Amino acid sequence: MGCHFKQRRKAVFSETDLAGIVHFASFFPYMEDCEHSFYRSLGHSVTNMVDNDGVNIGWPRVNVSCEYLKSIRFEDEFEIQLIVSDVTDKTIKYEFNFFDDDNRLLAKGSVVVVCVKFIESGMKSTTIPDSIRNSITNATEQS
Amino acid sequence: MGCHFKQRRKAVFSETDLAGIVHFASFFPYMEDCEHSFYRSLGHSVTNMVDNDGVNIGWPRVNVSCEYLKSIRFEDEFEIQLIVSDVTDKTIKYEFNFFDDDNRLLAKGSVVVVCVKFIESGMKSTTIPDSIRNSITNATEQS
Amino acid sequence: MGCHFKQRRKAVFSETDLAGIVHFASFFPYMEDCEHSFYRSLGHSVTNMVDNDGVNIGWPRVNVSCEYLKSIRFEDEFEIQLIVSDVTDKTIKYEFNFFDDDNRLLAKGSVVVVCVKFIESGMKSTTIPDSIRNSITNATEQS
């Protein structure tokens, strides 16, 4: 299966640690930024979405994981490939594959998010709005 | 002049960079956490403050600086000493001195914050509330 | 089963994001610092370990995960409980449970690390040194 979105990056100094490689926690902001770039490519911004009733929604993470195969070093260039691997009524699962320029797999990650609406007492899970669901369906069917 | 608050820390792995030392940008969260601990020691929380009219206030940074004298390494213990060096109608200036356990100065920083109230269109600078000013005056006169 | 090490924390400002809660990636430095504190409690430092032949060793992460149940907010206090859930010839699996002061589970994480020795060409997986294995066995059998 092809991926649904690609993003290139170059590792920066502040993402490295004393072991001389990109710190393992830095892969999660990488995945998050790839997800947000994917939404921008569809004309959406995650901080500006509303449900079918016009109420603001958000996407807190339910669970995340990352498997590390090869280190990434300062100024290494790599590509992150995003796959929308599962969409339920209220959740989306993304998978991310990190490749270097020789097409070697560096890392594999996953992120499950739940759609919530913001209500007075906090937030509550809610059905993914049609506009978002349709955008994602279009993006994933085209690939 | 003595300092007005002290905090001990130990450098953690994720704060280091590939040069094997604490990344220079990490000193700013260090200073910020020391400032917030200082407020907690006075019975205040920076996210729960109101002005004389009951409107929520905040403390955005106006300018900050840091001078680096000696490196801090993973698991090094050090002490941060906070000094309230200037209080005007709407601003507070903090200075921070970082010492190792042999009392050698590792770094010196400064942070100037402005008191703002949150209004519909964003935020607006405002007079420091009496309750906060009095707490700070008491803390700095005692030292 | 009881846990093998506990660490208390308080969430700081720089760990939060615009959703007003601790950013999901911050849970990984939390787990790493808990692991390093566990080693310090056993008299070890992860940057100062050698194998049975005196060669420097390290512990890169193989895979990590986190499940998020409740948000952590600025200045929230919480406890991280570390469990050594599996030790093989070359790898250690840690599980981490995050609890608030009402004993509610906030998050659950896992980290698998592999023991490597540093050689000229990079690093190579190696048998966990006896001194480390014995320390861990003692710590986990006592609990």
Place this chain on the structure above:
Amino acid sequence: MGCHFKQRRKAVFSETDLAGIVHFASFFPYMEDCEHSFYRSLGHSVTNMVDNDGVNIGWPRVNVSCEYLKSIRFEDEFEIQLIVSDVTDKTIKYEFNFFDDDNRLLAKGSVVVVCVKFIESGMKSTTIPDSIRNSITNATEQS
């Protein structure tokens, strides 16, 4: 005076804090990445430089500052302009101006770095190598 290098960025989620804006400490990795991109534009990498005798050199920060004029929010695009404002025998001073797309100044920063060579006992300040000095002179005279 014109600037000597420009870099565009977009603020990402993990750089924001609970005040809904980019955390003030994030401006320092921004400046550092701009400096490293400037060097790449000159054909240099800061982790791969040697002095006139072939010894590895580095550029620890001596002091840094930032003045904040307007907030940067998630997904805001901005430009960082780097100016080499002073070069001495062993130090370089950079100034950075952050602009939004309406050419409004968002922030102003400065970074002074010292050239050091890595020796057995740590590091020692040293004369900036001719190759680096010449590159910088060429870049700044052209602008």
